[in-house]
Amino acid sequence: MGVTGTSTLSVGYQGETGAYSEEAVEKLFPGSTAIAHQNFDDVFAGVVDGALDAGVVPIENSLFGSVHVNYDHLREFDVRIVAEAQVRIRHNLMALRGATLEGINEVRSHPQALGQCKVFLRTNLPQARVHASYDTAGAAKEIALGHSPTVAAIASVRAAEHYGLEILASGIESNHQNYTRFLALVPAARAGERAGAGGPSAASTTVAHKTSLVYAMHSTVPGALFNSLAVFASRNIDLLKIESRPLVGTPGSYLFYLDLDGRVEEESVANALQQLAESTDYIKVMGSYPRAAYHEAD
Amino acid sequence: MGVTGTSTLSVGYQGETGAYSEEAVEKLFPGSTAIAHQNFDDVFAGVVDGALDAGVVPIENSLFGSVHVNYDHLREFDVRIVAEAQVRIRHNLMALRGATLEGINEVRSHPQALGQCKVFLRTNLPQARVHASYDTAGAAKEIALGHSPTVAAIASVRAAEHYGLEILASGIESNHQNYTRFLALVPAARAGERAGAGGPSAASTTVAHKTSLVYAMHSTVPGALFNSLAVFASRNIDLLKIESRPLVGTPGSYLFYLDLDGRVEEESVANALQQLAESTDYIKVMGSYPRAAYHEAD
DSSP: OOOOTTOOOEEEEESOTTOHHHHHHHHHSTTOEEEEESSHHHHHHHHHHTSSSEEEEEEEETTTEEOHHHHHHHHHSOEEEEEEEEEEOOOEEEESTTOOGGGOOEEEEOHHHHHHTHHHHHHHOTTOEEEEOSOHHHHHHHHHHSOOTTEEEEEOHHHHHHTTOEEEEEOOOSOOOOEEEEEEEEEGGGHHHHTTSSSGGGOOTTSOEEEEEEEEEESOBTHHHHHHHHHHHTTTOOEEEEEEEEOTTSTTEEEEEEEEESOTTSHHHHHHHHHHHHTOSEEEEEEEEEOOOOOTTO | OOOOTTOOOEEEEESOTTOHHHHHHHHHSTTOEEEEESSHHHHHHHHHHTSSSEEEEEEEETTTEEOHHHHHHHHHSOEEEEEEEEEEOOOEEEESTTOOGGGOOEEEEOHHHHHHTHHHHHHHOTTOEEEEOSOHHHHHHHHHHSOOTTEEEEEOHHHHHHHTOEEEEEOOOSOOOOEEEEEEEEEGGGHHHHTTSSSGGGOOTTSOEEEEEEEEEESOBTHHHHHHHHHHHTTTOOEEEEEEEEOTTSTTEEEEEEEEESOTTSHHHHHHHHHHHHTOSEEEEEEEEEOOOOOTTO
């Protein structure tokens, strides 16, 4: 990173101001300057070329699955994962100051958010029509720029604060177990420098760590998968995530994503990875970093 | 189903008219009537309560991962998978008839589609500004309802046909390996009836089949995962997909999604599943059905 002390870090994320990704930046790099980007690969490119000190991208959501496109970018760009955060996606109904729940006759948000809150809407706002926006934070912005106290948005607390809106109801989603896991990325070449320089990767070695890797095999599964997992099972290394992904265009070839319990600095982990490398077509270790828990109280 | 011969099947999907999901309905149930729904669970509910003859839902995308929310619905609703289809997500630039590529100064689509086509846009339409819509088919609809030959949408061929728009450029996405896998669902109680009645599940037993299941274990991984996979490895049953998913709120508990090569009617598969059931907290076999390949020519 090369940025220490009182300098403010520039941290890239994808989305609008007020998006849930911006919350992840604040959680992973408190006090940093969050810089919005239109696309995920713009964030990765900014980290690699030095325009950004770090990047924050979503890697999986508890309801909507892994973000394969970011796994692809993790393979393509020379970055290292140094931390993770679980951000609870908590939806709120918000409107101009002075508006009341009873007076709302239109609700705007991303279709996914509208769907997640439909029980609340049916019960509390049966009179309101719903209007799909392309983004939750974008819907909040529309409300702020308009002048109607009868129109509400569904978005994050951060969006309400940013656009000066009043929250009429909180946590209105039906399924509260909606979390997105974000990764903090730095240039691979500078990942070592950071270890002792503060920030997310500076946690002591007594903290539980995980290691993320991706590997590819051309083979049937589990013939090969079973054997590849044996390198961990035989060393009592726990896996925290496993996912196969067929490589489109090359039938029989798979990518496997693994998160395992431990650090590459541990001998058993290093030995397991070395043994795995002997039987795979491709392997990339994307980083070892402190494990984050789900925070129910968020 | 109870619907045979010349009756038209009612098949539910989620999305707008002209959405990629509608293509999946046509592929899985040719000649059926596709009925748009706002949410995935509305489709599942319609299948179970008999309002629909069948449902079609996305389960994973090659760039954006598994749709966990539909895996959840597969556990909650009493449905059976009877077929699958791979639909290539192919983006096209479209505008009012008579419009020209040179004359376009604004492009509308879902932000994901705009991102996937940004190289085309930078190269061919550097003068055009982009405008995010909440849905690709919705963007096409906006163009059709407007009167400006200078505004274009990025959406499916089906959307162009439905809204009477002219395609100015095809396959403009940078990554052509963008496929969504869709499942055909019928009520579990009636899945047996269909086997001989035509439609997607009537394929002969000589066709390669897969079986999809989900199971849960409270345990470390791979201690238990490794053992659970042994029931398949020891019988030479190949796995086509494996994915773990942490159960939020119950640390150490995981759901595992498996697709395996074979049918539950085969003795080795039946025995493996029986052995697996002995060591899991929960198991549900969601169906055996013909395997669909990726169709590069789509």
